[in-house]
Amino acid sequence: MAEAINIFWHRRDLRIEDNAGLYKALSNGTPVQPVFIFDKEILDKLPASDARVDFIHQELYRLTKEYEKAGGSLHVYYGTPNEVWPQILIDYPVAKVFCNRDYEPYALERDKSIFSFLQNKEIPFIGSKDHVIFEKSEVVKDDGSPYTVFTPYMKKWKKTLVSGQYDPFDSKGALDQLHTGATSQLPSLASMGFEETSTEFPGREVDSELLEVYGDKRDIPSIKGTSRLSLHLRFGTVSIRSLARKGTMYSEKWLNELIWRDFYQMLIFHFPHSVDKAFKAKYDLIPWDNNEDHFNAWCAGKTGYPIVDAGMRELNATGFMHNRVRMIVASFLTKHLLIDWRWGERYFAEKLLDFELASNVGGWQWAASSGADAAPYFRVFNPESQQKKFDPEFKYIRRWVPEYGTPSYPQPIVEHKSARQRAIDTYKEALS
Known part of the structure; x- marks a missing residue:
């Protein structure tokens, strides 16, 4: 035998x-x-x-x-x-x-x-x-219930952390236990109905210099101020423990982003209904406008709001979108256009290289104000002020929207002030 x-x-x-x-x-x-x-x-x-x-x-x-x-x-x-x-x-x-x-x-x-x-x-x-530093019920409230607000979760996460939590497992040093003699052929992409793409994937390394200035540079979409490691975290081609060690050494802000990831994984585990239903049930009463022409303009990056359009075009061209811009485009879709967050979540799921269900759902519900630890419903990002703050010289916009400032660039599909007021009124009425 x-x-x-x-x-x-x-x-x-x-x-x-x-x-x-x-x-x-x-x-x-x-x-x-x-x-x-x-x-x-x-x-x-x-x-x-x-x-x-x-x-x-x-x-x-x-x-x-x-x-x-x-x-x-x-x-x-x-x-x-x-x-x-x-x-x-x-x-x-x-x-x-x-x-x-x-x-x-x-x-x-x-x-x-x-x-x-x-x-x-x-x-x-x-x-x-x-896949995470803490899972399931390892970081919970004193009464054993899961956290639904990030800041107290983060504080408990850091408090729960003990010496050795980040220590690596020496799996590479134990490879003499591998079964030998078996050979296997990697199925070709074509045999499974797929094709090679020309996509340039980011590397698996992050240098300490980037992390040291991460807190100052991470919100500027025109520069390489983020690690671009989310794709590798998604598929586990890097160890979360090694990245958390680096965060501890070089950047508290970056470590906090990794804790957000644990937080969203914990939420989807404890509250699986949030995948396709509002985390806060009453937010499913919002009467979304769901204008398909507006949605298509958003998808194509032709809303007439350059920071929104730049983000969507970057996503469509590369499978990546800067995190600050993700928040801006998600707020625009759910608030300015009053389009159901699930439409945007599904579009991101199709396009993002780093698509991870827990973080994607968590981020979209945050933008729509329906999620755990969400932005208040009356917070509506102003795309113009966001652009002035994070892309003041239009570097990011000109890279992705070269026709901006010419007659061929579309007029705004909605007017900011009235769209903002419509969103606030709609939410207020539905939630009262």
Whole structure:
């Protein structure tokens, strides 16, 4: 009978170094076979040109080479998890399955299903915390209930932090426990119905000089004042622990942004209804205008508000949008245009390379004033004053809206003052 092996299932943790679940698997005393599943449940909803699939494919190629260098292999499957797992049990004499936990509703349902399948085969399914610093109910109020306001959560988060919380797992140093002898071919993009893209993906490193001035430069969209690591955090190609260590050393402001990420992951875990319903239920009573012409103008970056248009064009061209501008365009859609935040959230989900459900939903509900720790409904960003503050020399705008200031640039689709008042009146009436 073949020697039993353990499986490590890579999901949104596409790296070997400082990988909590991989380290746990490699430390178990049984040879480990890493696997990855290109999940048809997710892929079938995406266009052929989705750059995120290209990114994952490139990272899996890198990961495959790293495993081969260590004498092992990465076995990559294509199908739904419910189809693939019976095949894995045919391919390998599996003793235990290890993975890192995910907190989004689809992932929880998927893992519940696979847990039941493996349980019926008497195979343990063992999860680890790797995607966040604190998960589930590790940072909660004194009465055990989850926080719904960021600042007290952040204070408790920092208070809960103990020495060693950021220590890396030496998963790279334990690779002698890899299962050897197995080989696997990485499926081509074309075989799965996808194509290579020309997208330039940001690197996985962030230098200390950028972090040291992060607090001063992060809101200026015309410069490289942010780390651009959100794509790598999304797919776990970098370790959150290594980034939190850097934040502690170089930038409190940057560390706080990482804590926002933990906060949103905790919210979606405790309040899964917030994915498609207002976190504060009464905000679902707002009678959205949902003018499709206005929505299409917003999507195309043709609203006549240059800072909004620059952001949308940057998103459409690159799959990225500066965080300050994300807040401006989201406020504009939900307040100036009175369009349901879910429309904007879905558009970002299609376009953003770094799309992460928890942060995307959290950010959109913040802008629409319907979420946890949301902006008050009467706060309506003035695009003009935001531009004067964060792009006073029009550097960002001229990069993305070259026709600004010429007759070919569109007139504003709504007038700021009246649109602001309409939003406030509409919200006030619906919530009273």
